[in-house]
Amino acid sequence: MATTEQRPRAIGTRTLRKEDPELITGRSRYVDDIALPGMLWVAVVRSPYAHARINGIDVSRALEAPGVVAAYTGETLPFAAPLFMAWPVNAECKAPPHWPLTKDKARYAGDPVAVVVADSRVAAKDAAELVEVDWEPLPAVTDIKEALADGAPLVYEDLGTNDAGSWIFERDSPAPRRAPTAPYFQDPSLVTVTEEYYLPRLIPNAMEPRGVVVDVNAAQGEYTVYSATQIPHILRTTLVVTCGIPEAKLRVVAPDVGGGFGSKLEQYPEEAICLELAKTLGRPVKWVEERSEGYLATLHGREMYQRIELAATRDGDLKAVRVKLWASMGGYMRLITPGIPMLGAWLYAGCYDPEAYDFEYTNVFTNTTFTDAYRGAGRPEATYAIERAMDALARKLDMDPVALRRRNFIAQDKFPNYTIVSGLTIDSANYEGTLDKCLEMLGYEDVREEQARRRADGSTKVVGVGFSSWLEMCGLAPSRVLSALNYVAGGWDAATVEMLPTGTVRVLTGVSPHGQGEVTTFSQIVADQLGVDVDDVEVLHGDTQVVPFGMDTYGSRGLSVGGVALHAAGEKLIAKARTIAAHQLECAEEDLEFADGDFTVRGTDQSVNIKAVAFAAWTAHDLPPGMEPGLTAGHLYDPPNFSWPNGAHACVVEVDTETGSVAILRYVAVDDCGVRINPMIIEGQVHGGVAQGIAEALFEEARYDEDGNLRQGTMATYMVPGPPEMPSFELGHTVTPSPTNPLGVKGVGEAGTIAAPPAVVNAIVDALTHLGVTTVERPATPERVWRAIQEAQR
């Protein structure tokens, strides 16, 4: 035999990240680190008004400023097409064209109206101050409900309304729900609860601001766009449409990207502007966002009003879930803005199994920064509504919230592949198991005892515990489902695996990691599959010239779509190698076993290693007749289903009833994301997700004043939590493999953000129930908690 010892499996190990050496030594390359010869700097002139007509723009003083090369407005810098929006425009999706530079009026504070190009960052910025815009300020509307009122200022006069269209489950869902809910809410034998929540607008705050550099080969009409983006492939396709250049002439590179969380899942005005400027001027250009500029110019998340109604028997059997949302679009619809609430459309019954389901939402334009995907996109909203409402139902029925959840979980024996009330099919899950483990780690009884003790003592520091049993659909997305929802693209992903003549492996992946660690996890997968060392694998990504096909990174799809594509490509590569090995060993392919990199003739000691096969494939001296040289295989994988991770989170808080301040004493998270490729990386994803979820519950909120000025206009006023604001996390897991893919994997990137907000707010309410508190607004700042206590006591 060729080997005496089995190579240790890489999958399942805490392999240290291959990404790290550059990042810890300052040798990374983010967009702002790129400087090209002859490069010009771009500064964007933005509207200071939330809503104002443009009566004229004079760039002449800016053009006279030192170092200035050019200045343009929407009239003088024409584009072939508006920015791209991924849903068809119709009566239920009203999306007037969004030009990179607005020509008629500004629809939010920060709307780009002109650009100045100069030979330095400072010169461009100084000259941008000299652009004179003749503004005619208009009344602005920033609140969703006020925007729907009669006589509200219109973001688009031509539409005659700020109602941007609605989505109604029975009309628009390709999967039918089990039954309509109306009869249940008319049934006097059932108990009902109606809960209303406002989910504030959030600013994603990836630590790296956005930036764009465009290089140009004017003679050939070829362009390279370097952008701090999650979606180089989608950006390539959308930019060629907006700027009218042949797709084969545009290369998009996502170099090192410093976090995204959905905020870089976008086609932004500045990306199109920089490409158009490079095209017009024939020189490289660069624009980098300042943070305060980004607060206006980079997408916001969430912001919606929710109404959720539950109907249940007096024993606590959940029978019906009915939901209505009113969601803010902001001033424009960007790439997937109107579809964000839809990503939660099937999930408002959570992990439970009622008989009837209804869901609808109305999209609303306001004079605010456009909203779009922010970590979890639609699914945190759904989880928040159902998990808060389940606690409300438990209070109404005087039941323990854990007992109510347990009673209503989808039964474990329904899996795999159970069609839930909203018509989609869950691959696999472990609701009871994750909750059991969570309770065990928590010591639930002890927490309740502590709570009772403090209440009995009359302490002003009361304790509460909140739960969130969550599920999500991720791994976006089966293309046929996207088709049924009228989305314009597919949800597949691509991978190529090449075994090089020297025995190392090159992997090209169509996903575009920016912190998630797929260079490492994908190397682990390939190492086990091909029987090579993790360090023998190089994973390349984020450059459309290197990896021509891909659908990029968002929606917890990297592993469950991109990783599965990679595995399928690896299987094809092994199949070809097997044919060559059989030729070399003069045996039938069926007689070969493949293990740990060796093809061995069954029952003999004759074997050949895959690296030797790769070399033979490269020399091509002696291949089977008709076989192409080389050992490479590609695969485009279209997932047959979403992946459906789940978990149970518990949060223990201490609330000071005199000040309203909240301290998180413990946070326990038990998640099930299927087979675990690298537990260290999974834990990191959960930590970060939970932290963002806690921040959403306690700290973060972007508000506008009546004139439409963003009140949290800088990082100094928007509360991104620092280390002192966060607890340590206690993590557990169960492993329920997905039956959908051969790796058994599911997504995990958004899990924590989806799970955490209701656990935290439920804990605060739980701490204060003895004072009569039933709800607290988000974020649960000390003032809001204090007010909730005062109002309950009144």
Place this chain on the structure above:
Amino acid sequence: MRRITLTVNGVRHEADVDERELLVYVLRERLGLTGTNVGCDTSSCGACTVHLDGQSVKSCTLLAVQADGREVTTIEGLATNGDLHPMQRAFRENHALQCGYCTPGMIMAATSLLAENPHPSEDEIRHGLEGNLCRCTGYHNIVKAVAAVANG
């Protein structure tokens, strides 16, 4: 314009700088030391943290002229003779970074913290790093990495 002298990572540089030019841009754009990142414009995030005469400072908050005649250490200067600083190793071993953008500043702040307080409690680590923001890790593993270095 004004001529200043800076010693950065042990190398002496002279530069003619604009009086309003921030130290971080001199490091990044004149000296090519792009490991130090800019994450905000309000001194909130700490991505630009470097050492000035051994103490951590936010280089986006300091005019370059204020650093005239002084010694600056950036993330590129932390390793010695090709050996990573223990804090760099600990960040990798404890998975204290994901996207890596805050990491140079966080590592510089953390080494400065341990210079002042070699054996901090968890609470002292968290408060010692309060000027540095990370959006990926939830800080859990950053705290672990700093504690690992402190505990040898």
